Amino acid sequence: MHPRTQLAKIWDAHVVADLGDNAYLLHVDRHLLHDLGGSRGLLDLRERGLPVHSPHLTFATPDHAISSAPGRSGTSSVGRELLAALREETAAAGIRLFDVDEPGQGIVHVMGPELGLSLPGCLIVCGDSHTCTHGGLGALAFGVGSSELAHVLATQTIVQRRPKAMRVNFEGSMPIGVTPKDLILRLIGVIGAAGGTGYAVEYAGSAVRALDLEGRLTICNLSIELGAKMGFMAPDDTTFAYLAGRPFAPKGHMWERAVADWRQLPSDPGAQFDRELTLNVASIAPQVTWGTSPEHVIAVDQSIPDPATIADPSRRGGIEAALDYMGLKPNQPILGTKVDWVFIGSCTNSRLSDLRAAAAVVRGRKVAAGVRAWVVPGSEQIKRDAVAEGLDRVFTGAGFQWREPGCSMCLAANGETVPRGERSISTSNRNFVGRQGAGARTHLASPAMAAAAAIAGVITDVRRMGIA
Amino acid sequence: MEKFTQLTAVAAPILRENIDTDIVIPISRMVGNEARGSLGQWCFSALRYRPDGSENPEFILNRAPYRGAQILITGVNFGCGSSREAAVWALKEMGVRCLIGSSFGDIFFNNCFQNGVLPVVLDRATVESLAREVEASQGAGHISVDLAELTLTAPSGKRYPITVEPQRRQALLEGLDEIAITLQRAPAIAAFQEEDRQRRPWVYER
Numbered sequence: 001m002h003p004r005t006q007l008a009k010i011w012d013a014h015v016v017a018d019l020g021d022n023a024y025l026l027h028v029d030r031h032l033l034h035d036l037g038g039s040r041g042l043l044d045l046r047e048r049g050l051p052v053h054s055p056h057l058t059f060a061t062p063d064h065a066i067s068s069a070p071g072r073s074g075t076s077s078v079g080r081e082l083l084a085a086l087r088e089e090t091a092a093a094g095i096r097l098f099d100v101d102e103p104g105q106g107i108v109h110v111m112g113p114e115l116g117l118s119l120p121g122c123l124i125v126c127g128d129s130h131t132c133t134h135g136g137l138g139a140l141a142f143g144v145g146s147s148e149l150a151h152v153l154a155t156q157t158i159v160q161r162r163p164k165a166m167r168v169n170f171e172g173s174m175p176i177g178v179t180p181k182d183l184i185l186r187l188i189g190v191i192g193a194a195g196g197t198g199y200a201v202e203y204a205g206s207a208v209r210a211l212d213l214e215g216r217l218t219i220c221n222l223s224i225e226l227g228a229k230m231g232f233m234a235p236d237d238t239t240f241a242y243l244a245g246r247p248f249a250p251k252g253h254m255w256e257r258a259v260a261d262w263r264q265l266p267s268d269p270g271a272q273f274d275r276e277l278t279l280n281v282a283s284i285a286p287q288v289t290w291g292t293s294p295e296h297v298i299a300v301d302q303s304i305p306d307p308a309t310i311a312d313p314s315r316r317g318g319i320e321a322a323l324d325y326m327g328l329k330p331n332q333p334i335l336g337t338k339v340d341w342v343f344i345g346s347c348t349n350s351r352l353s354d355l356r357a358a359a360a361v362v363r364g365r366k367v368a369a370g371v372r373a374w375v376v377p378g379s380e381q382i383k384r385d386a387v388a389e390g391l392d393r394v395f396t397g398a399g400f401q402w403r404e405p406g407c408s409m410c411l412a413a414n415g416e417t418v419p420r421g422e423r424s425i426s427t428s429n430r431n432f433v434g435r436q437g438a439g440a441r442t443h444l445a446s447p448a449m450a451a452a453a454a455i456a457g458v459i460t461d462v463r464r465m466g467i468a
Numbered sequence: 469m470e471k472f473t474q475l476t477a478v479a480a481p482i483l484r485e486n487i488d489t490d491i492v493i494p495i496s497r498m499v500g501n502e503a504r505g506s507l508g509q510w511c512f513s514a515l516r517y518r519p520d521g522s523e524n525p526e527f528i529l530n531r532a533p534y535r536g537a538q539i540l541i542t543g544v545n546f547g548c549g550s551s552r553e554a555a556v557w558a559l560k561e562m563g564v565r566c567l568i569g570s571s572f573g574d575i576f577f578n579n580c581f582q583n584g585v586l587p588v589v590l591d592r593a594t595v596e597s598l599a600r601e602v603e604a605s606q607g608a609g610h611i612s613v614d615l616a617e618l619t620l621t622a623p624s625g626k627r628y629p630i631t632v633e634p635q636r637r638q639a640l641l642e643g644l645d646e647i648a649i650t651l652q653r654a655p656a657i658a659a660f661q662e663e664d665r666q667r668r669p670w671v672y673e674r
């Protein structure tokens with residue numbers, strides 16, 4: 001048989017109807033709802049007099065608009081309304097809700113894999129662009145808008161155009177101090193924030209094979225920052241070991257059958273890609289962004305670029321505007337840039353391995369004077385696991401705030417913002433203008449780099465912090 | 469869905485690259501189930517207003533004749549980032565019905581078609597020459613887009629063919645409702661699920 005890509009295999013297995021002109025009606029295996037748009041979608045359906053087609057394939061949790069303050073005490077009135085509406089509408093539709101303070105609650109892209117709801121070979125959608133995260137398990141997962149969300153609720157299908165296939169090979173072994181976040185930020189720096197537009201990206205290579213599952217989720221999470229709606233990896237024994245025994249993963253005989261099926265998913269040898277590139281991981285240094293697009297990224301020991309050297313006027317203008325917004329000067333080292341806020345959290349980097357990596361830097365040290373540092377675990381389960389191994393005390397002992405799980409300051413939908421003009425180093429995924437609050441200045445980096453900056457009070461090279 | 473057929477209007481060039489949907493509509497203005505309908509005033513907030521809330525006279529949409537422009541000429545990767553459909557709602561509430569650019573964020577591009585807003589993709593050189601023409605006329609030169617004829621007419625009168633996927637074109641021309649169309653395929657969806665349940669029972673059963 002003609003060698004096929006993993007994209008083709010999963011895509012073809014979900015085609016309900018070929019609509020022509022490269023458009024397909026695809027079955028959705030998992031639809032994840034959150035508090036920002038979930039109840040609105042359910043209300044839209046109700047107003048049209050339509051039932052939810054497959055409530056048993058739909059799951060919900062609050063994450064965006066709830067406060068991360070202890071006791072959720074800071075949830076705004078609109079956040080409380082959205083939570084109440086999500087409870088009411090999911091109950092009415094027969095949709096399973098993982099509510100605040102319950103195991104299972106968490107950032108939707110953290111809890112899906114954690115519960116074993118997200119599985120290899122599944123087609124997963126959610127009204128959130130970082131749905132690509134679930135690709136780390138070998139799923140085809142992507143974000144949708146409100147209209148598409150309502151379409152999925154009503155029909156359990158979605159109309160999609162088949163993307164082109166790109167393969168990115170990360171080869172070699174990661175140097176000490178370099179993390180999955182650095183690999184994907186480097187890739188975005190190389191091919192740009194639109195480099196993946198129109199593609200589904202498959203991440204492969206020896207460095208990916210060697211990664212744990214949580215690191216794979218981090219890489220796939222930033223696919224959308226490449227412009228790619230979906231990014232994924234081949235499922236393998238690491239994937240199966242991660243999923244085995246999770247609450248919603250198949251069990252017993254069904255597990256054996258599922259794994260046998262999942263082993264057929266990886267791209268066949270000789271499968272053709274529309275674009276393929278390889279990055280040598282050994283030459284990658286810890287990355288940090290300096291501007292207002294994730295493509296505005298450099299190695300921590302590099303200098304801020306000079307727009308005067310850019311010939312293309314719209315690109316030059318973009319860089320000038322970014323430097324102005326960020327309050328930075330060209331040709332200066334990024335090292336030593338003073339930070340006011342440190343945010344460790346988000347669907348990119350809030351999993352247990354991320355918190356461990358940050359804690360390893362923080363242990364026995366203190367947050368620098370004048371720096372406000374937060375840790376927001378990605379889920380209730382991660383919070384409990386971290387507490388069980390004492391990570392919360394490592395952070396609070398150093399002067400961090402240890403908070404309740406949710407999206408929090410990644411996008412500030414719950415009102416948790418970085419004040420205007422203040423500078424944040426953040427383990428999240430977007431350094432956009434106003435993303436963490438109007439006028440807030442965001443530098444993206446790995447958990448270890450963010451932790452190092454919290455201690456030093458300035459952007460610093462985690463490789464010089466004496467952490468093995 | 470509101471139809472889109474033909475439009476002749478003022479076009480405002482906003483050529484900065486990577487304008488993301490957080491810039492188009494900040495999260496603080498779109499949280500809540502009742503936010504839709506009041507988004508237009510907050511479209512492009514960070515560019516349109518100064519920190520004290522006053523209008524930024526430098527921003528093109530605050531200047532005559534671009535204020536109220538129904539067409540935007542956009543830079544590379546416009547609409548990247550968040551899947552928030554509120555970005556399209558905000559643009560539409562502000563009066564924008566058509567965007568002309570060399571590339572768009574994938575999810576934003578989809579969301580436009582769901583709301584009767586037409587994104588037109590042209591090569592970058594053409595997009596930039598349209599912007600230059602409009603700027604040379606100080607905005608007086610209108611752009612005309614005809615979805616039925618699949619043409620775009622520059623202020624100079626020069627006509628360019630445009631490409632819009634046939635099904636999306638038909639949906640815009642007729643104002644079709646995608647949910648209603650798919651529901652006509654309910655038997656095919658039921659058959660798919662029944663067969664798939666045999667093939668991949670773990671997806672359906674726990």
